[in-house]
Amino acid sequence: MGNTDKLTGVEQRVATTTGQHYVLRFFVGNTYDPNGVLGTTSTVNVLINGSQVLSATNSRGAGTSTLTSRGFSVPFTAPASTATITFLNAIPVATIVTGLTPFPSPQPLAPIRRVIAPRS
Amino acid sequence: MTDIEKRFANDGSDGSLIERQLFRRASVRRKSRRCPTENRVANLTPLRFGRYFNNNDSRFIASRVLKFDLIRNGSFEKPAIPDGSFQLFGENTSFSGWMVVGAAGNVGIFPPTMLKADLRSQPAAEYSVSTSWATRIN
Numbered sequence: 537m538g539n540t541d542k543l544t545g546v547e548q549r550v551a552t553t554t555g556q557h558y559v560l561r562f563f564v565g566n567t568y569d570p571n572g573v574l575g576t577t578s579t580v581n582v583l584i585n586g587s588q589v590l591s592a593t594n595s596r597g598a599g600t601s602t603l604t605s606r607g608f609s610v611p612f613t614a615p616a617s618t619a620t621i622t623f624l625n626a627i628p629v630a631t632i633v634t635g636l637t638p639f640p641s642p643q644p645l646a647p648i649r650r651v652i653a654p655r656s
Numbered sequence: 657m658t659d660i661e662k663r664f665a666n667d668g669s670d671g672s673l674i675e676r677q678l679f680r681r682a683s684v685r686r687k688s689r690r691c692p693t694e695n696r697v698a699n700l701t702p703l704r705f706g707r708y709f710n711n712n713d714s715r716f717i718a719s720r721v722l723k724f725d726l727i728r729n730g731s732f733e734k735p736a737i738p739d740g741s742f743q744l745f746g747e748n749t750s751f752s753g754w755m756v757v758g759a760a761g762n763v764g765i766f767p768p769t770m771l772k773a774d775l776r777s778q779p780a781a782e783y784s785v786s787t788s789w790a791t792r793i794n
Binding site: 543544545546547548550551552558621622624625 | 726727728747753754755756757758759760761762763
């Protein structure tokens with residue numbers, strides 16, 4: 537995320553229902569650029585309420601020069617009336633992320649969009 | 657019954673009716689449900705629509721999903737970024753529901769037009785590239 541190639545990311549607090557099961561779905565975008573600034577793999581660390589629940593890596597961009605996405609889902613049970621969801625860039629990879637929608641499970645997939653940024 | 661079928665066979669109004677019912681219901685009870693049928697919304701549907709709409713209907717599921725978009729700006733659709741540009745946000749800043757956290761650095765928001773662009777870069781070049789799009793799977 538961004539162009540600083542640091543463990544920087546975004547977080548948001550969402551309202552939840554205590555004890556409710558949720559599924560957080562998101563995509564990680566990847567480009568394969570071994571000779572340039574975009575790197576070859578993309579990893580995002582996902583934290584819920586400060587605890588890492590997933591390290592999501594996408595390396596499917598090999599052989600292409602455009603963005604290749606990989607979807608992930610993280611089930612979790614809300615421990616309280618709010619949940620803080622954090623996405624952190626995981627160096628040394630650069631290209632990232634995502635659009636996401638948590639919703640009570642079971643539910644079908646929801647709207648997604650994407651934001652990525654290479655390292656500089 | 658024959659008259660009813662002719663009346664509603666092609667006007668496509670049954671879906672919108674159901675959606676209005678769902679949202680009206682939602683304004684009263686916004687508590688999340690584990691099961692799409694837990695609110696028994698189907699019971700609100702007039703019997704004459706029963707043959708067109710049941711609990712497994714994809715339109716019904718889609719309407720329910722709309723209610724469960726818990727994350728604000730989950731597609732990073734805001735701020736709107738003009739084509740060919742991007743916007744960086746440094747740590748401890750916020751934008752449209754998101755807070756930038758972690759190590760000193762930044763995150764970038766980019767327009768959707770870059771999705772199909774050739775993303776190969778040149779060594780030592782200094783630039784940023786990205787994209788965004790919206791997808792819905794019902």
